[in-house]
Amino acid sequence: MSSTFLGMPSLPVFGSGNLHAAESFPKAAHRELGNAQLRANLGHATHTIRDKRLKVVSELPDWEQLRDAGSAIKQSVMARLPELLEEFEANFTGGGGVIHWARDAAEANEIVAGLVRATGETEVVKVKSMATQEIGLNEYLEEQGIAAFETDLAELIVQLDHDKPSHILVPAIHKNRTEIRDIFLREMPGADPELTDTPAVLAMAARAHLRRKFLTAKVAVSGANFALADSGTLAVVESEGNGRMCLTLPETLITVMGVEKLLPGWQDLEVFMQLLPRSSTGERMNPYTSLWTGVTEGDGPQNVHLVLLDNGRSAALADEMGRSALHCIRCSACMNVCPVYERTGGHAYGSTYPGPIGAILSPLLTGIESEENSSLPYASSLCGACYDACPVKINIPDILVHLRSVDVDSKRGKKKLPSQMDVGMKAASWALSSGKRLGLVEKGLPLGRLAAGPDKKITKLPGIAGGWTQSRDIPAPPSESFRSWWATEHKATEHKTDTHKTEGEQA
């Protein structure tokens, strides 16, 4: 089938599931910022990983060429997505696997539950997967009477603590070792009361806890890091061996994967397997990577399923400026370098996808008007650190700015009355459009000093600007604007005189 579009263009269909901020980012961030322990844990972890990443990235003389290749490969995948999906489907099916397509989270959940039910089992072991987190699979399975056991150490910690992940690579990054020890003591049946908080000891406790589960599990659910169209091969990148356990020992393997995870072929793997480990855990290579192509007789699961998930990806693809967000390989480098993420943590973003990538991906998948997601594109100082760190060169700052304008347009379309923001922006555009007007506005500066009072601080601004002063004071405006000071100073130097204007005087 040709990939040229022939039909009527349809409206984008957005995704659902754990992709929403339940409250606006400023509100959630305000609360999270009050948690000093969280900030200390995050600061420690993100700085550790930043240093490691820089060290292993600087070892490679061709890092930039790898990024260029990675970026172009992903761009090409998006342009050729329909034909690549069909090619992948044919090869995966030819290898003995079964493909299921899911339009959204609900459909994917039903498919997985149905597949588990067909095996007669009521338990599944799980390898860490963003896609199943996104669709809320564990919760759905629980409702259906199926228990899902997370096996990745960080996921296990989060699950035992009845908490939510706050980072895509290290979901328990917001917990320190002592907190983890306490969770194990409280929630892990049979945990040694003498358990210490040494990471190696904690890892051993997790090993003992999950061993029996691995050895007896009949059904596993996984995600996938890559899928190769030309062979139907799937790849899972991991560290602990829990992935290998799930992908190798059970009889039935159900993988859930977003349609954007495709790569054209084997040769592309050499690019991404160099980019991903160094960007994510800061290692030259992750301990284990498993690749499988359908069913191998006598080795591994004999019932192999793949659920291909849209859930808003086609809608993100329809946004020409935003579609490159789908290039993301979920390495987490962007959140590890983000000054906003480092302080607020992942929970403030609401969605499964936090940090800079989450701030663009979540609203692209759900639509900007969905719940509180319109506040996410503002959760950034646009410093550009994420773009520099991204192994596939997603221009996150550009997409943030684009989504802000989408947000403003959508709000304008919805509202009859101009918002405070619109009024403020209008005023700014009026003032900034000519030097004369700006000068007029600047004449009001001494008024601001009056408002500030004797301590020279403004502690409460009215209206929309109030959000800014909720957590900080603004120093009183200077008595004289920079432009006015420059004009005076410049003139003074020109005339080689020494006549400094006294404070408060206008040029």
Add this chain to the structure above:
Amino acid sequence: MSARDDILARIRSALQDTPEAPEIPRGYRQDSGLGEDELVELLVDRLIDYKAQVVVVPEAELPATLAGLLAGASSVVVPEGLDGGWLAGFDDGDVRVDSAAAPLAVTELDAVDAVVTASAVAVAETGTIILDGSPNQGRRAISLVPDHHLCVVRAADIAGILPEALRRIEGTRPLTMISGPSATSDIELERVEGVHGPRRLDVVITR
């Protein structure tokens, strides 16, 4: 409309601006240009960094070396295609042979002390060993469940960098890439060796 047709139609509709698929610039390194001595040295360095134990021996000394590394182990599992002579030094031990036709049960694998396998190819720069399920490497489960993995790498099978190594591999085989013993970085992002996979990885490089 089926979900499949629906999704493909949505994607086609999303691409109605017909974005171009760019040429892929493959200006990155295709090989390392290193000779065998340097490759061995680099691989050893990288494996030690991952806390694997590594020895380099002439092929003739392999049986004695393996026997030494297996000191203390009473049982070992091997894939059916493993060179029978390799375990000549482990003659008083219990050697169990696994194959797809006669697979050992998971509980049996869990009870043996160690596993010995060959390997398909290694990557010096990243300290990675790739198993491809050939008869001398066996089913994926045997190199996973036992707690001690002894893996033999021939010097001739060491590639410098990943692209070279992947060119030597058939991508549709069941593949496992191994870079050190199992590890986690999940607690404060510090690497800790030894979680669910083998906690001890010994690599014997023969030349």
